[in-house]
Amino acid sequence: MKFNTISVVGLGYIGLPTAAVFASRKVKVIGVDVNQHAIETINKGEVHIVEPDLDMVVHAAVKEGYLRATSQPEPAEAFLIAVPTPFKGDNHEPDLSYIESAAKSIAPVLSRGNLVVLESTSPVGATEQMAAWLAEARPDLSFPQDAGEDSDIRIAHCPERVLPGHVIRELVSNDRVIGGMTPKCSEAASNLYGVFLQGQCVVTTARTAEMCKLTENSFRDVNIAFANELSIICDKLDINVWELIRLANRHPRVNILQPGPGVGGHCIAVDPWFIVSSAPSEAQLISTARKVNDGKPLWVQEKVKLAIADFLQANSDRTAADVTIACYGLAFKPDIDDLRESPALQIAKGLFATHPGPVLMVEPNVKALPRSLAQAELATLEKALESADIHVLLVDHKQFKAVSPELLEGKLIIDSRGCWPENH
Known part of the structure; x- marks a missing residue:
């Protein structure tokens, strides 16, 4: 599967570096964010966050025409969702409202054969919930939870696992856990990250991929x-x-x-x-x-x-x-x-x-x-x-x-x- 245009929804500490790394490989990237200041800054070839080397990569990508930021999603072959997933209330319940908003924003521009990857660190089951929101918004398309391997849209979870201050290097060098809702979803996501990844794509289920990221950070928290x-x-x-x-x-x-x-x-x-x-x-x-x-x-x-x-x-x-x-x-x-x-x-x-x-x-x-x-x-x-x-x-x-x-x-x-x- 060839990816000519990639859309990255959420241009924060993970989304912008990811968009920039894809664009540095001469792939057209459309970045989407609700922050108008961030959009204007990126389109000037500048960055709104502090991360070593990110400014140079973004500047080159924008100057060469491979990276552009906007507030409204546009058609693409692959959509990466990298929005916040905070918790809410005294019981620390997961807040999936940003994922829901992002899913509903890209739904109108989805077309058969597209890949949607949830990169946001998420509670177990969030990828399936995102797929449900997309299916509700686009009943004319089929999704993995109903059509399995024959679905029109491929959906996977691929959490980031980078260290702030070293994001550009680790995005490329670290292994990625790919959790597709079906084997074909995993294959499509692996092909996507193969555009820039030097580490390995390790394939598992969506739920295991979600739990893997939570486990990694919980291990560190306990220590x-x-x-x-x-x-x-x-x-x-x-x-x-x-x-x-x-x-x-x-x-x-x-x-x-x-x-x-x-x-x-x-x-x-x-x-x-x-x-x-x-x-x-x-x-x-x-x-x-x-x-x-x-x-x-x-x-x-x-x-x-x-x-x-x-x-x-x-x-x-x-x-x-x-x-x-x-x-x-x-x-x-x-x-x-x-x-x-x-x-x-x-x-x-x-x-x-x-x-x-x-x-x-x-x-x-x-x-x-x-x-x-x-x-x-x-x-x-x-x-x-x-x-x-x-x-x-x-x-x-x-x-x-x-x-x-x-x-x-x-x-x-x-x-x-x-x-x-x-x-x-």
């Missing part, structure tokens, strides 16, 4: 929870957790991860809840790990409050309103601008809402603060180091790791990442 819980225990017992982990990891079969202020991003902080929602009675360990990681930001905020109390005790002429706090980093991981589900952002918002004095926000990867912090100050690293009384390191951005020990000497530091000298 991070162990490190985060260990850091809380070590703090209580007056043990340096960073040294402890370095020593424990010298064991040939031990590889403890590094603790932090919590877990963020749209994957690890969200995906385990999809498993819990599907099997709440059985997913005991996964649920507990989520609660440990979700509780870490509040623990960090309490550590800051204790530091404020210590500072005021040592400076009796000052009040809490006179104490300046600097929060270093708002993104969910180093050297990117992605704030989704970020524990650093949650901590910064909590401190800004409760602390009567100034709270400086230092995030070198964004040009403006999110609306929730619109009244706060986006400060430079230099100003924060010079003027803050309490320094809260939340993300180990390269700029923060490069700060010389001399500039940190004598400062009151809460280091949730263990990368400033005092914690080593």
Whole structure:
């Protein structure tokens, strides 16, 4: 099956790099998004997100005429849906409304022989639900759930498994799990990704592919929870957790991860809840790990409050309103601008809402603060180091790791990442 035109619905942190990589292989790509700013930016050959090398690939693809962004889907041979899949409510129920909207938006332009791939990380059964929405919108076409191998439309699930900051490289090099609703659906999807993929296409069912991505991220979440819980225990017992982990990891079969202020991003902080929602009675360990990681930001905020109390005790002429706090980093991981589900952002918002004095926000990867912090100050690293009384390191951005020990000497530091000298 030859793909002359590919449509990518959702031009965010996964959709835009995917569209750009296809376009770099001289395939016409139509990117679809509801964000008009993103559309205009991409059509100028620029990018609206921070990801190494993405700007160069997008610029070349647009300049050569292989990539174009629009707000309305157009006909294509293949449609990739890469929209958010958040959860909703206190019970963390999966929210498939973005997938539903995307499916209904492409339905009018579908034609016999098309392939639809759901890339969005999804709860088990989401691909079948998407197929049902498409079938409802286009009763004139047949779909795998009814027509099997003879369906007019091929449908598959192929979750991304890339690391922010390395997306362009890993899109090409990593293996892809292809979950077609039928073998012919899997074959069509494998042919599609074969346009650029250097890794292998590993074929399975749609449900297994969905569960595979959730399992990968839940495995990481459980391991991070162990490190985060260990850091809380070590703090209580007056043990340096960073040294402890370095020593424990010298064991040939031990590889403890590094603790932090919590877990963020749209994957690890969200995906385990999809498993819990599907099997709440059985997913005991996964649920507990989520609660440990979700509780870490509040623990960090309490550590800051204790530091404020210590500072005021040592400076009796000052009040809490006179104490300046600097929060270093708002993104969910180093050297990117992605704030989704970020524990650093949650901590910064909590401190800004409760602390009567100034709270400086230092995030070198964004040009403006999110609306929730619109009244706060986006400060430079230099100003924060010079003027803050309490320094809260939340993300180990390269700029923060490069700060010389001399500039940190004598400062009151809460280091949730263990990368400033005092914690080593």
